[in-house]
Amino acid sequence: MNKSEFLKTIAAFFRLVRLNNLLIIVLTQYMARIFLVGPKADWQSYIFELKHFLLVFATVCIAAAGYIINDYFDIKIDLVNKPREVIIGKIIRRRRAILSHQILNFIGIAIGLFLGLKVFLINVFAVSALWFYSERFKRQAFIGNFLVAFLTAFSLIVLAVYYKQNEMLVNIYALFAFSISLIREIIKDMEDIRGDARYGCRTLPIIWGIRRTKILLYIFIVGFVSILFFMAYSLHNQYLIMIFSGSIIVFTWLINKLYWADRKKDFTLLSRICKIIMMGGIASMIFV
Template sequence: MQAFWEILRPFNCLMASAAAIIGLLIAGIWDAGTALIITGAVFLITGAGNAINDYYDRQIDAINRPDRPIPSKRIRPKTAFCYSIALFAAGCILASLAGQISLVIAVFNSLLLLFYARDLKAAPLLGNLSVSYLTASTFLFGGAAAGLMGLLANQIPFGLSLLVSMSREIAKDIEDMEGDRLGGARTLPILAGERAAAALAGLFGLAGVLLSLLPRFGRAYLLMVAVADLLILFAVFKVIRGDASGSQKEMKKGMAVALLAFLAAALLP
């Protein structure tokens, strides 16, 4: 049973669920029952995405991550595939309880996670965009419980998360250039060059900073998002200077503080 829990990457699932709950709060819904439905649906679908990703990456993981459940033979590949499909189905059924829009987002994200793991991961930029959308869409999923107005209320969190995630995804590709080139991958830095990719990563980061200043979420939000913006700007500086690894770390910190800023916006409007 431990392997079935491990393949979900529960910490990542909980972080995605937390972003969805913040989206729910920003939309103005404080119902505990709805929050439990949103948390469960996001946890299940995120876990399913991680499991299906491990299924398609099992040959690579046999070399790079032999301790993972499939290459370590604690879970059979076919079992992992069926497990992920069952989780996708359960997550979508749970999402339907939160409303029609929530169900549409859940089904779309489930299909995207499947196609990403199977086909899109190797596609330059499109793979990065898929991951960034999936990361950012947790805010939309949470807000969708309030209908169209809930989606509109989460435009800024969604946009900021999308832009900053794109910056971080490109920085990750820059960091992995040598291994990707040896493995025959066709990532953006390999196709366009490291400097061009770093410049694009910087532009996405700067766009995220500018977007974060648009909403009027209150003083607490502004104070916290200012800290997040400084971290993101530092990450942009690092990626431009050729430190992709350091940029990723700072970007991750910036995203974490931005998440707290949006929580403050929801709790202290």
């Protein structure tokens, strides 16, 4: 392999493991450590804290492995939905992809064992869930959506388990991550309905149709915002109440865009909007 091919493979590997998403995980866990777990006054020490670095690194390894195995099982579907983005089998060999997946999972689980039994068990569950999601549940209605949403919240749940300070506050943000991820995953199913239907996937839009799936999303959005507002109110945290009150405007706009969406590009836009809302949620940690 010459230098050009090597650099092309490295760049492809970073795309495969969704480097941007991994950086978001790192940012989320460090911001949660500083602004949610705290105390904020000691923020400089958290940046160089070895155990927190290992916790973040383990999470990133497991997430990267999850992206690899997801693409591994989705090669045929992705050749229909997004043929230009397929990496496994084109740039990176299937055997090397599986080996990378296994190495990353081993690192994540081994670090979890070093940090403690609870973190180890959560990491083992995350690894197992990502495998079964990619291999089986992704093609089943709602179960796959629910599972990947839970795994999105995993990066905050593991912090709530490892650190005992402000557990409720961390879990509120974990619920927020779960909620917006679940909404986004169902929207992505509507976006990918063509390729999913061709390969026998039983996603909600295929079983129920677009219209009924939208109704379910309206219910989820209203329900999740209500629960988050109630949890914030129970903490008597005025800043959190203000943040979630402001989110009502954003989610109302999202519902309006969802109502009028009927083409693939509309659902692609909605998926991106959900990602922006997720980033806004992360940024709001600063003000809590």
